[in-house]
Structures are given as C-alpha cells and as structure tokens.
Amino acid sequence: xxxxxxxxxxxxxxxxxxxxxxxxxxxxxxxxxxxxxxxxxxxxxxxxxxxxxxxxxxxxxxxxxxxxxxxxxxxxxxxxxxxxxxxxxxxxxxxxxxxxxxxxxxxxxxxxxxxxxxxxxxxxxxxxxxxxxxxxxxxxxxxxxxxxxxxxxxxxxxxxxxxxxxxxxxxxxxxxxxxxxxxxxxxxxxxxxxxxxxxxxxxxxxxxxxxxxxxxxxxxxxxxxxxxxxxxxxxxxxxxxxxxxxxxxxxxxxxxxxxxxxxxxxxxxxxxxxxxxxxxxxxxxxxxxxxxxxxxxxxxxxxxxxxxxxxxxxxxxxxxxxxxxxxxxxxxxxxxxxxxxxxxxxxxxxxxxxxxxxxxxxxxxxxxxxxxxxxxxxxxxxxxxx
Amino acid sequence: xxxxxxxxxxxxxxxxxxxxxxxxxxxxxxxxxxxxxxxxxxxxxxxxxxxxxxxxxxxxxxxxxxxxxxxxxxxxxxxxxxxxxxxxxxxxxxxxxxxxxxxxxxxxxxxxxxxxxxxxxxxxxxxxxxxxxxxxxxxxxxxxxxxxxxxxxxxxxxxxxxxxxxxxxxxxxxxxxxxxxxxxxxxxxxxxxxxxxxxxxxxxxxxxxxxxxxxxxxxxxxxxxxxxxxxxxxxxxxxxxxxxx
Ligand SMILES: Nc1ncnc2c1ncn2[C@@H]1O[C@H](COP(=O)(O)OP(=O)(O)O)[C@@H](O)[C@H]1O
Ligand SMILES: [Mg+2]
Numbered sequence: 001x002x003x004x005x006x007x008x009x010x011x012x013x014x015x016x017x018x019x020x021x022x023x024x025x026x027x028x029x030x031x032x033x034x035x036x037x038x039x040x041x042x043x044x045x046x047x048x049x050x051x052x053x054x055x056x057x058x059x060x061x062x063x064x065x066x067x068x069x070x071x072x073x074x075x076x077x078x079x080x081x082x083x084x085x086x087x088x089x090x091x092x093x094x095x096x097x098x099x100x101x102x103x104x105x106x107x108x109x110x111x112x113x114x115x116x117x118x119x120x121x122x123x124x125x126x127x128x129x130x131x132x133x134x135x136x137x138x139x140x141x142x143x144x145x146x147x148x149x150x151x152x153x154x155x156x157x158x159x160x161x162x163x164x165x166x167x168x169x170x171x172x173x174x175x176x177x178x179x180x181x182x183x184x185x186x187x188x189x190x191x192x193x194x195x196x197x198x199x200x201x202x203x204x205x206x207x208x209x210x211x212x213x214x215x216x217x218x219x220x221x222x223x224x225x226x227x228x229x230x231x232x233x234x235x236x237x238x239x240x241x242x243x244x245x246x247x248x249x250x251x252x253x254x255x256x257x258x259x260x261x262x263x264x265x266x267x268x269x270x271x272x273x274x275x276x277x278x279x280x281x282x283x284x285x286x287x288x289x290x291x292x293x294x295x296x297x298x299x300x301x302x303x304x305x306x307x308x309x310x311x312x313x314x315x316x317x318x319x320x321x322x323x324x325x326x327x328x329x330x331x332x333x334x335x336x337x338x339x340x341x342x343x344x345x346x347x348x349x350x351x352x353x354x355x356x357x358x359x360x361x362x363x364x365x366x367x368x369x370x371x372x373x374x375x376x377x378x379x380x381x382x383x384x385x386x
Numbered sequence: 387x388x389x390x391x392x393x394x395x396x397x398x399x400x401x402x403x404x405x406x407x408x409x410x411x412x413x414x415x416x417x418x419x420x421x422x423x424x425x426x427x428x429x430x431x432x433x434x435x436x437x438x439x440x441x442x443x444x445x446x447x448x449x450x451x452x453x454x455x456x457x458x459x460x461x462x463x464x465x466x467x468x469x470x471x472x473x474x475x476x477x478x479x480x481x482x483x484x485x486x487x488x489x490x491x492x493x494x495x496x497x498x499x500x501x502x503x504x505x506x507x508x509x510x511x512x513x514x515x516x517x518x519x520x521x522x523x524x525x526x527x528x529x530x531x532x533x534x535x536x537x538x539x540x541x542x543x544x545x546x547x548x549x550x551x552x553x554x555x556x557x558x559x560x561x562x563x564x565x566x567x568x569x570x571x572x573x574x575x576x577x578x579x580x581x582x583x584x585x586x587x588x589x590x591x592x593x594x595x596x597x598x599x600x601x602x603x604x605x606x607x608x609x610x611x612x613x614x615x616x617x618x619x620x621x622x623x624x625x626x627x628x629x630x631x
Contacts, residue, residue, distance in 0.1 A: 028476060083403055164497055168486050172472045175538075178439045178465045179490035226477045226522035 004129040009247050011128050011145050012261065015201045016213050016239030018152040021159055022194040023214030024235050027222055028170050033088060034073060034191075035214045037095035039198050039207035041072040043102025046199065051109070057131075057143045062199045069195025070188065072098055123206025125247075125257040144204040151200040155193055159232075166190070167228055209258040213239050216265040223276040242268060296332045301341060301359040304351050315347045390417040390452075392546055392577040393438055398447035400433050407433050411447070411602045415579060417545075419594035420572040422582040422608075425620055429599045431581045432468065435548050438579075439465050451546065461490055464544035466535045468551055474524045480534045481519040484509055487541035502541075509537035514563060529560030536564060546577045553584065565591050588612060 026035055045068030049061030072094055079090040133143045140146070159166070169176035169183040176183045194214070201210045217238035221231045246261025253260065274281050300318075307313060319329050333349075336342045341355035351359065395413040399406055408430040415421060423431045436442045438449055440456040451459040464487070487509070488502040498506075510516045513533040518526060526534065532552055539547055547568075553561050568578050568591070582588065588595060589608055597603035597611075597620040604616045 028473075161495055164489060164492075165494065167478070168489055171476045171478060171483075172467070172486070174436075174439075174441055174467050174471060175465065175486060177441055178460060178463065180460050181489070181494070222477065226524075227479070228477045231477050 005251075007129045007142050007145065008125055008257065009244060011142065011148065011204055012125060012243035012247060012257070013240045014145070014148050014152055015205050015210070016217070016243045017236045018148055018155055018197050018201065019210060019213035020217050020235035020239045021155050021232065022190060022197055024218040024221070024228075024232050025166060025170055025190055026194065026214060027218040028228075032215045032219075033091050034076070035194060035198070036211050037072050037076065037091045038069040038191075038195050039202070039211050041095045041098030041102075042066070042069050042195065042199050042202070042207075043099050044068050044105060045102075046202070047102050047105040047109075056203045057147050062147070062196060065199040066192060066195035068098065069198060070191055073188075073191045073195075121207050122256065123202060123204055123209065123258050125205055128204045147200050148204065151197055155197065158189070158193060162186070162189070205261075206258045209262055212262040212265050213242070216269050217242065220269055220272045223272055223279045238265075238268065293331055293335060296328065297335050297341075298359075298362055300332050300336065301351065301355060302363065304342065304349060305356065305359045310348055313349045315344070315349060318349070391415065392417040392419075392452060393579070394450045394453075395434075395438070396448045396450075398434075398437060398444050398449065400430070400437050400442055400444045402433075406445075407600065408437070408444075409601050411598075413596060413602055413605055415577060415596075415605075416594075417577050418572065418575055420568055420578045420580075420592050421594035421596060422580050422588050422592040423596045423598055424582055424585060424588065425598040425603075426622075429620075431598055432550050434598060435465075435550060435579065435581060438548060439463065461542075462545040464539035464542035464547050466539045466547070466549035466552055469528070469532060469535070469554060471550075474531065476523065479520050479522060480515060480526065480530075481506055481510065483523060483534050484537045484541055487538040490542060505541050505543075506537070509540040510534075512540060513537045513567065527557075529556035532556045532564065533560060536567060540567075544576070546579070547571060548579045550581045551583060552580060553582070585617070 023035065026032055042065040045065030046056075046061065049058070049064035050056065052064075053061050055061065075094045076087070076090045079085060079093060080087050085093070128144045129142045131143045132139050133141060133146050165176070165181050165186055168179070169181060169186045173183045176186070197214075198207065198210045201213075205213075217235040218231065220238050221234035225231045225234050242261055242265040246264040247257055249255070249264060250257040250260035272280070277283060303318075304313060311317060315333075333342075333344075336355070337344070339354075340352055341358060342349050343352055344350075391414050393413070393415040395411055398408055398411040398413075400408040407428075411434065413434075423434065425431050433442060437444055438451075438456070440449075440460075449456065451463060456463070481503075484506040485498050485502060488498050488505060492498060492502070507516065507519065510519055513536050515530060515533050515537060518530060523531065523534065532555075536549075536552065539549070552564055556564070568580070571578050572593075580592070582592070589612060593608055594606070595608050595612055596605040597616050599620050603620045604611045
C-alpha cells in the first residue's frame with residue numbers, strides 16, 4: 001500500500017466513526033431523514049463561507065455551514081409546529097429550498113469560485129491526500145484528516161461527558177424534562193454535532209456518503225444489539241468495515257470510493273435486515289407464523305372443550321366445521337399432539353387432562369385480564385413450544 | 387393526611403392550538419392522600435398532570451408544589467408516564483431504565499455509581515422484577531414494563547408520585563402489586579396522584595378523588611364525593627355508583 005492509500009483509508013474510517021456517533025442517536029430518535037436534510041442544506045452556508053474565506057477547510061466555513069444546518073432543523077420544526085404538515089413534508093419543503101439557494105449562489109458566481117455541486121454531493125476521497133497541511137514548512141498530513149480528526153475528538157468528548165443526558169432525553173423526553181435536564185438543549189446540541197460532522201466530512205467524502213455513514217451502520221447495529229453503548233461501538237465497527245471494504249471494492253473496480261462505500265453499506269444492511277436473529281425480516285415472519293398457529297391452537301382446544309358430543313369431535317368434521325384448510329388444521333393438530341394436549345382414537349379427538357387444564361386456565365386468564373396484552377398469556381402458556 | 391397542601395392548582399387553563407382542553411381549574415391536593423383523577427377520554431387528565439410537571443405550559447394560571455413553582459421542587463416529584471409515551475424498542479435494560487430515576491438527584495454530567503445501582507436494584511426487588519434486571523425492555527410483558535416504570539419512580543425518593551393510567555394493559559397480579567405499593571407509599575406519608583379509568587375500583591384503591599372534564603367537577607374524599615351526582619356531571623349520562631359494583 002502506498003502512503004496515499006493508507007491516508008485515504010484512515011480518513012474514511014475516521015469519518016465513519018465520527019458519523020456513527022450522532023447517527024446512532026438520530027436513528028434512535030427516528031430522525032434519519034433530518035441528516036439528509038442537513039447534508040443538503042449546508043450548501044448555502046458552504047458557498048457563503050467559501051466566498052468569505054476562500055478555503056474549504058477553514059473553521060469559519062465549517063461553523064457557517066453548520067449554522068445553516070441548524071437553521072434547517074429550526075425551520076423544519078417550526079413548520080411542523082404549525083400543525084399544517086407532517087414532519088417528513090416539512091423536511092421535504094425546507095431542504096430543497098436551502099439546497100437550491102446554494103446552487104443558485106454557485107451558478108451566479110461560477111466564474112470566480114472553484115466549487116461545484118458534484119464535488120459537494122459526491123466528494124472525491126481519492127484527492128484528499130493531495131491537499132496537505134503544512135505547518136512551518138513541515139508536512140503534517142492531509143488537511144481533511146486533521147479537520148475530521150478534530151471533529152471526532154470533539155464528538156467523543158461530548159458523547160462521554162453527556163452520555164447520560166443523551167440517553168435519557170432520547171429514551172424518555174418527558175422524564176428528562178421533569179428531572180431538570182433540558183431536552184431542547186440536548187436536541188440542538190446533537191443537531192449541531194451532526195451538522196458540524198457533515199460539513200467537516202463533505203469535502204473529503206461528499207454529502208451522500210455522510211448520510212449513508214450516519215444512518216446505515218447505526219440501523220444495522222440497532223437490528224442486532226439491545227444495549228446503547230454496544231450499539232455505538234458496533235455502529236462504528238460497521239462504519240469502518242464499510243469504509244475499508246468499500247475502498248478496496250472501488251480500487252478493484254476502479255470506481256468512485258464514496259459510491260462504492262455507500263453500495264457496500266447498502267448490501268451489508270440488506271443482509272442484516274434479512275437475517276438479524278430477533279428483528280430481522282425472516283425471523284419476524286417466522287414468529288408471526290408461529291403466533292398464528294398458537295392462536296389457532298387455542299381456538300381449536302376451546303372448540304373441543306365446548307363440544308362433548310362425538311360428532312363434533314370427529315377429525316373430518318373439524319376440517320369442515322372450523323372452516324380451516326387441511327394443511328392448517330393438520331399443523332394445529334400436530335402442535336396439540338406434540339404437547340400432549342389431545343388424543344385421537346378412531347378419528348375422534350379428545351382433550352387430555354393437560355389439555356383440559358390448559359384450556360380452562362387460558363380462558364380464565366383471558367377473561368380476568370381483559371386489558372392485559374395477549375403477550376402476557378403467551379409468556380405463561382406457550383413456553384412448551386417446540 | 388394532614389393540613390399541608392402538596393399541589394395547589396389555581397385558575398389553570400391549558401390550550402393546544404388555541405383550543406382550551408382544561409378550563410379554569412382550581413385544585414388543592416392535601417399532603418398524604420392517594421388520589422384518583424377520573425373523567426372521560428379526552429377530559430384533560432393527562433394534560434392536567436403534565437401541567438403539574440411543567441411539561442405543558444398553561445396559557446393562564448399557576449401551579450405550586452409545596453408552595454413553590456415546579457422548577458424549584460422537581461426533586462420532590464416522581465412521574466410515571468403513560469406506557470405508550472416511550473419507545474420500548476430502545477436498546478436498554480430494565481435495570482438501566484430504573485437507574486434513570488436517579489439521574490435527577492445526580493444533576494448534569496455526574497454519572498450513576500454504586501449507591502445508585504444499589505438503590506435501583508432495591509426498587510426492582512420491591513416491584514418483583516429483580517430477576518428481569520438484565521432483560522431488554524421490549525422483551526418484557528406489559529405488566530412488567532409498568533413495574534419497571536414504577537421502580538424508576540420509587541428510586542427518585544420523592545414526596546409526590548404522579549402516575550398516568552398505571553393499570554392500563556397490565557395483568558391482574560401486577561395491578562394488585564402496584565396498588566399495594568401505592569398504599570404503602572401513602573402510609574409512609576407520600577402524596578400519590580393517579581389518573582385512573584376504572585371507576586369500579588376507585589373506592590377500593592383510593593381515599594381521595596378528583597372528577598375532571600375540561601373543568602373540575604369536584605374534588606374531595608371518596609367517602610364524601612364519589613356519588614351518582616358527580617359521576618353523572620362528569621360522564622354526562624345517568625351514572626349510578628350502585629351499577630358499578
Ligand atoms: N399534544 C397535543 N396536541 C394537540 N391536542 C392534544 C395534545 N395532547 C392532547 N390533546 C387533546 O387534548 C384533549 C385532552 O387530552 P388528554 O389530556 O390526553 O385527555 P385524557 O388524558 O383525559 O384522555 C384531547 O382532546 C386531546 O385530543
Ligand atoms: Mg390520558
């Protein structure tokens with residue numbers, strides 16, 4: 001590996017971690033869309049900042065652009081508060097407007113500004129190592145590495161200092177407020193960090209990859225982990241995996257690095273979404289199917305208990321009477337048999353003692369706990385699954 | 387119960403989008419009562435307690451907790467919100483949620499330590515949830531989630547406990563367990579305010595009651611004011627206490 005290659009990967013990894021931290025809280029607050037909004041609406045801030053400073057890495061430009069990110073958030077919330085439109089509509093109204101102001105500003109001054117919309121959206125990681133930071137004639141590394149490294153350090157410090165406050169105001173805003181923590185301050189603090197990170201990273205990796213790195217890794221971690229600290233760590237790890245894998249895919253295909261990292265993240269997410277043990281699509285579908293069989297089982301047992309006459313308990317009659325397909329009826333019968341709840345003699349089905357007790361208890365439970373969730377009952381009675 | 391007033395509400399009016407949902411409510415809750423707030427859906431019960439907790443801002447009126455504004459007294463008040471108000475898929479455990487109850491006394495930046503953890507575990511034990519302490523909260527049943535909420539309020543070691551429909555969606559055993567803890571709280575001199583929707587159990591669970599339907603209809607001891615007249619005034623139709631039993 002050349003030193004430029006190492007530097008590119010290092011920048012990509014640091015951006016990934018810096019994005020994963022605010023991203024985790026955005027995902028938990030169901031605010032993924034807002035990062036998209038911020039990433040586009042910082043454009044006017046960047047353009048104005050660039051006119052003033054002529055340097056894409058100037059801290060002033062970063063602050064100015066981050067400020068236009070905050071304005072977006074404020075505007076979105078203001079429009080939403082009027083109660084006329086929903087949040088996603090408000091976002092959809094604000095960020096294209098901000099973005100087009102930026103585009104117009106660039107177009108108007110295209111002659112004397114070295115800045116184009118493509119560069120802002122897609123960035124070009126491959127060029128990052130060429131823009132060096134020189135201090136007293138000494139080359140200390142790529143500028144963007146310093147910019148994003150500083151931002152990561154700030155973000156980490158804020159995260160560690162205010163972890164408790166972030167957690168409580170994300171989980172339960174009302175409790176946070178009643179305990180004397182100001183959810184508003186924490187909210188805008190988080191939005192500021194998200195904006196600053198977006199601005200700091202866009203030059204190197206582009207706005208689209210910033211959004212992908214903020215949302216995809218935490219979304220994956222969320223499907224796999226049920227602990228906030230570990231979710232943060234896992235998000236960072238996924239971000240790094242995406243960055244490194246994406247880099248080498250781009251290298252191999254000779255494609256855009258940002259584009260390939262985004263694609264890798266998309267593919268990773270797809271697999272985790274399908275396969276995650278508890279919240280993955282396959283496991284959710286499987287669970288729903290099982291719950292359906294369980295409810296049918298209960299219906300079936302209840303029918304047996306209600307009808308002592310033999311004619312009502314004949315297998316064929318059951319197929320017709322309860323109006324089930326044979327397949328469904330068979331799987332319910334199997335489950336009941338496997339759990340020793342019924343016996344079948346000469347095609348006549350009877351409840352066993354266990355089946356009797358179970359059915360009575362279940363009915364009793366449903367009646368005495370009208371308001372209780374059905375989950376409660378399943379906890380007690382369907383532990384015999386298998 | 388004694389003569390001290392725990393919560394005093396004066397001329398309270400709250401509006402959402404300029405439509406008043408609470409209108410000129412006056413209410414004095416004596417210290418040491420176990421009080422139900424009853425009223426039909428949309429009566430403003432949740433809004434009333436949110437106003438007490440400074441979560442919603444009134445357009446008129448004042449609220450005092452032991453004679454001072456909420457901001458000065460927040461450490462004396464514990465709140466159990468309606469269960470639907472938080473995201474139960476949040477990546478956190480039962481113990482962690484209970485620990486959040488200690489955040490108020492810690493203030494900004496300071497983190498919970500051994501003392502806080504011990505108190506949280508004690509509270510979990512009290513509500514019978516100790517064995518579930520490391521469960522992710524979405525893996526708990528509705529009744530268990532409510533117990534965790536209650537434990538979180540208990541670790542706040544407050545003087546006033548305010549709860550929004552704590553019996554909603556819980557099983558019969560949990561309901562009994564919660565009622566016992568509420569009665570214990572009252573015995574130790576705490577003031578407990580509960581939004582409640584099951585009129586049948588009011589006389590059994592509570593000693594104080596407030597009827598609310600946008601306006602305050604009546605407030606006082608269950609013995610004195612839990613009657614047909616107030617029920618009818620609150621719910622509109624001809625209600626009879628005898629029919630409830
Ligand atoms: N955040 C809100 N925005 C607008 N209207 C609200 C809001 N919260 C409650 N309301 C309305 O205020 C009224 C009182 O609500 P609430 O206090 O929740 O009643 P209760 O708890 O007695 O059922 C209802 O009509 C409800 O629709
Ligand atoms: Mg309510």
